Amino acid sequence: MSQTLLQQIITMGAALMLLISFALLSQKRMLSLLHWFALQGVVLAAVTALVAYTSDNTELYVSAAITLMLKGMLLPWVLWKIIRQMHVHREVEPLVNIPITMLIAAALVVFSYQVTLPIEHLSHLITRNTIAVAMANVLLGMLMMITRKKAITQVIGFLAIENSLFFAGVGATYGMPLVAELGVAFDVLIASVVFGLFFYHIRDTFESLDLNKMEK
């Protein structure tokens, strides 16, 4: 009973994560981009907590709590503060227009399923879809990083990649060992501080967070 429930939770989580990745790619305004990013963190925390509950893995509750606080609340809030404080232009400014980005994204999802096909045939774990979805999410995060002009959108893409990796860990293996989870959480925190520092450096040096200005 709990195995089917677990499978359903993870499959639904995977679907939601993929949906949110597409939503992130299609946003035109910074504020709604941040909302979706925060939602991704919350979904991730919820899936983690549910997996923890159904698989009786207490370590995962810790991960879920950290995820909710860090990725669902703290990081989106800090990013929003930075955007307001630095008077960043509130539009996303994509380099490639959004419909074409969406088409590329769809192709990337198909590609991920293709690559992970041999695993799905082999795996006897119940969460076969998740590796494919997680890989697709990673690729979508990268797509976001390369098709956006601003430093902040690049960072959101980066953090979305981290989210998908975390989801891969939870979905495919019911969470990595606690040491790994804590290490990654710590790393995300420190990396965000460094990112924040660099926003100020970049703005002070180039008078804008637009990365085109950085090219010589």
Add this chain to the structure above:
Amino acid sequence: MNWFVFLLGAPLLAAAWLAFDAHPHRSAWVNKIAAALTFIASIGLAVQVLRHGRLMVWDGWFFMDAFNVFLVALTAFVATTTAIFSGPYMRHELEKGKIDGNRLRLYHSMYQLFVFGMFLGQTSNNLAIIWLSLEIATLATVLLVSLYRTPGSIAAAWKYLIICGVGISLALFGTATLFFASSDVLGHGEAALTWTRLYASADQLNPTVMRLAFVFLMVGYGTKVGLAPMHTWLPDAHAEGPTPVSAVLSGLLLNLALYALVRCKMLVDASTGTHFAGNLMMGFGLLSLLVAAFSLHKQHDIKRMFSFSSIEHMGLMTFTFGIGTPVANFAAMLHMTTHSLVKSGIFFTVGHATQMMGTQVMSDIRGLINHQPGIGWGLLIGTCAIAGFPPFGVFTSEFLIFSAALQSYPWTVSVLLIGLLIAVAGLFRFVPDMTYGKVPEHAKLVHANMLPIYIHFSLALLLGISIPGFLAGWYHQAAALIAGGAT
């Protein structure tokens, strides 16, 4: 065991201390002493490992075998000489107003944190911690690259942060995939990420999953090794940061990433029973060698040029580890040693040369030998050494690499030869002009600390003339270990 506490403790404590100590002389000394302590500790550990075989520390969370203890000793050595070099170098930058007291604190503290990350990664038995330590070392060096806060350095550091950040997340994805395969065999816990446990039961791991995991690990760690086509961050990061940082980036950080890759390769090839991981490494290695050799010719900045030479040599090492026979591993480790010694030595001389001429642009650097002979000759000798001229150690290791390649994959030798020749031509296109000729008028004399340079080049020379017996035995042990022999 006691030595081990020093190895990790000294840099960590020093990093904390130096974060609050802006006194130029005292902090430089603390930096040196902390690095020297790790070097002494690494010698102690090396002796223990050579006498008693593999060493497990702290309930198996850390371990040392012939392979990583060799890297630890090399890291500690280069970290120490770089700390000695950086003392007068950073004082010069301080006097010229390129940095202030706060930046000096940041510099020293991050330097020690970087060293800590290096040792943590090289000795850890847990794949997740190896990953984490690479990330620590990356973040520390990002702050070091942006130390001068010039537009160029900020842009370079941002590029470094983003490209390596993404690269390293791919490595994490690879690690998660690997855990997916191993948790079936070793259970759902730390054991499934513990390297020694994984290696012992590698043949039971699902080969298909391991193969997919390795693709991600290859691209992820390969980004940090500086393999083409993910190498674009490396020249900028080397050119814009302070020179001691370029020296440790080239001499140490790239080695750690390659170390992580080789450890994963050992697992994957043992699991699949094929040469899949090795082939992938050979491909990326050859590509990097060629790309770097051609790019070398197009450079204007002296540090960028030598960073392309680093990419070339890292490609060569990745290729050689990919071959995977004991001879090849021996050659690759020797090459790692000689490259680290010579390349950091070159960066020391380049650092003095750029301070002397006040520029990094190669067409403005002229007449080094006439102006300050020690530095000019240092650069020329270093270039000969890195180009692989006998009697230097790089010649020996490249010769061994050729023998190993001839033995297993003869066709690759032609590619290697072309790549190396083009790279050598690139080096000698620029370096003689810089060392000879008329001294520009604005050139000034600098207080050069030649000791680390002499030590590095004489060691490289010694390795070229005759490798000491104990060292050769040590490499043999490690080479057999990597090739899948006795543990």
